[in-house]
Amino acid sequence: MSLQDRLNEVASASTAKKSKLCKVGLFFEPDSKLPKEDQDVLFAAIETPTGTPGRISTVGIVYALRTEGYEISNASMDRHRAKKCSCFLVTARKASK
Ligand SMILES: [Zn+2]
Numbered sequence: 001m002s003l004q005d006r007l008n009e010v011a012s013a014s015t016a017k018k019s020k021l022c023k024v025g026l027f028f029e030p031d032s033k034l035p036k037e038d039q040d041v042l043f044a045a046i047e048t049p050t051g052t053p054g055r056i057s058t059v060g061i062v063y064a065l066r067t068e069g070y071e072i073s074n075a076s077m078d079r080h081r082a083k084k085c086s087c088f089l090v091t092a093r094k095a096s097k
Contacts, residue, residue, distance in 0.1 A: 023072055024080035025087035034070065046081055 012031075027034045027042060034042065042065070048055040056064075058077045065072050079085040 021087050022080050022085035023076045024085065027070070038068075046077075 021029065024046070026032060028039055032039060042061070045056045045061050058081055059074055062072055062074050062077050076085070080087060
């Protein structure tokens with residue numbers, strides 16, 4: 001990774017801190033590193049209600065993201081999925097379904 005890349009990373013990390021979204025919510029921002037089609041897939045996976053056949057576990061989603069190079073913790077994903085993260089404390093967006 002070049003210095004430029006590192007600096008960009010630091011810059012986006014400090015932007016993220018100002019944001020009211022949690023790390024998972026940031027995947028759905030317009031400037032997300034995650035491509036739009038992957039955002040849709042991730043959103044669907046996260047929002048699948050408990051008990052639905054084929055529902056992917058939180059650990060499974062986090063594993064898939066990490067495998068693709070997106071750093072996220074089980075705890076962050078858990079909080080977001082349970083709608084107990086900063087995304088849902090601030091606004092109800094994407095909370096329906
Ligand atoms: Zn969140």
